[in-house]
C-alpha cells in the first residue's frame with residue numbers, strides 16, 4: 001500500500017519535471033479524411049491466402065518497410081519515426097483490408113497531410129510495395145486488389161502545397 | 170604586382186571551386202531535398218503513342234497524359250511505329266511532352282509507302298505520301314489510376330492538326346483539302362482491381378485514312394467517329410488489348426472502313442516498351458489491308 005503510494009507520488013512528480021516549461025504550439029488541424037483507411041474488401045480468405053496468410057503478409061510488410069527505408073527518393077520522410085510501429089500499423093491495415101482477421105488501430109491516413117509528400121513520393125512508395133509483393137510471390141490480381149484500395153488514399157497522403165491549412169485558434 | 174594578381178586569382182579559383190564542389194554531405198542533402206524531377210508515375214500508366222503521336226493505344230488516343238510526369242513534373246515520350254500491310258507500309262515517328270499531367274503537346278510524322286501499288290497507279294514504285302501532325306491534349310477531370318473509389322474516368326479533350334504533303338494527288342482522288350483538324354474527347358479508366366483499362370474516344374474528323382488521303386470529299390464534311398480500347402494487364406510490365414476505330418468514308422473512288430487491332434505491349438524497363446500486334450485497317454484504296462503492327466516507345 002505504502003509502496004504503491006510512494007510510487008504514485010514519485011511518478012506524478014517526475015511527470016511534472018518532464019512537462020516542458022514552454023507550451024508547445026498547437027498542432028495543425030488535420031484535413032477531413034477523404035478516403036477509407038482500412039475497408040475490408042474480401043468476403044472470404046482467398047485474398048489473404050494469396051498473400052501467404054498472416055505469416056506471409058507479415059514477411060511481405062517487413063520487406064516493404066525495408067525497401068522504403070532504403071529508397072533514396074523517400075527515406076528522408078521516415079527519419080526520426082518509430083519504424084517498427086509504422087510497420088505494425090501497416091501490417092494491421094493491410095490485414096484488415098484483405099479480411100485477414102486483424103483490426104487496424106492506427107490513425108487515419110490524413111495524418112500524412114502535413115508531411116509535404118508529393119505525388120511522385122506516393123508512387124515511389126507504391127513501387128516499393130509492388131516490388132515487395134512481387135518478391136513475396138503475391139499474384140498480380142491480388143496485388144492490384146490491395147493497390148486499388150490504397151490508390152485513392154493519395155488524396156489524403158499527398159500534400160496540397162498551394163493552400164496550407166489554417167491553424168485553429 | 171604579379172604576385173598579388175596570382176594570389177587574387179588563386180583565392181578566386183578556390184572560392185569558385187568551393188562553390189561548385191560542395192562537400193559530399195552537402196551534395197547528398199541537396200539531392201535528398203530536391204523533389205523528384207522526372208518519371209514519378211507508375212510503369213505503363215502513360216500508355217504508348219498512337220499512330221498520330223498522342224499518348225494512347227496503337228490507333229486511339231487515351232485521356233492519359235503521355236510520359237511519366239506527375240502533377241508537379243514534366244514528362245515526355247518518343248516513338249517509332251511501323252505497320253506492314255498487304256499492299257502498303259505505314260510508318261510514324263515523333264514525340265510528346267506532358268506538362269504537369271495536365272497538358273500534352275505532340276508532334277509526329279506519318280508516311281504511307283505505296284510500294285507496288287504506286288507503280289500500278291502510275292505514281293511510281295514506292296511513291297510516298299507524308300503527313301505531319303501536331304497534337305494538343307488537355308486533361309479536364311479525373312485520374313485514371315488514383316481514383317479507384319470513383320466511377321468517374323479521366324477525361325481529356327484534344328486536337329490534331331494535320332497537313333498532308335500531296336495536295337495535288339489527294340484532290341485528284343476527290344478530297345477537298347490537304348489539311349485538316351481532328352477534335353476528340355477521350356475517357357479512360359483503369360479498373361485496377363480487375364487489372365483492366367478501358368478507353369472510349371469520340372472524334373470529329375474530315376480525315377480520309379487518318380489524313381493520308383486528304384480531308385473531306387464530295388459533299389461530305391465532318392463526321393463523328395468512335396474509337397475504343399480495352400487492355401488487360403496480367404503483369405505490371407505487360408498489357409494485352411483490343412482496339413477499334415471507325416472512320417469516315419468520304420471518297421467515292423476509295424472505299425474506307427473501320428480499323429481494328431489486337432496488341433501486346435511489353436515494358437522490360439520503366440523507360441522502354443515494345444508493342445506488337447495484328448492490325449486490320451479495313452479497306453484502303455485497293456482492298457482490305459491487314460498486317461503486323463510494331464512500335465517502340467521510350468518514356469520518362
Ligand code: HEM
Pocket residue numbers: 074077078081082085086089090093105106107108111112115117121122123125150151153154157
Ligand atoms: C497509400 C499509401 C500509404 C499508406 C497506406 C500509409 C500507411 C501508414 C500507416 C498505417 C502509418 C501509421 C499510422 C499511425 O501511426 O497511426 C503511417 C505512418 C507514416 N507514413 Fe505512411 N502511408 C502511405 C504513404 C506514405 C508516403 C508516400 C509517405 C512518405 C513518403 C509516408 C510516410 C509516413 C510517415 C513518415 C509516417 C509516420 C507518421 C507518424 O508516426 O506520425 N506514408 N503510414
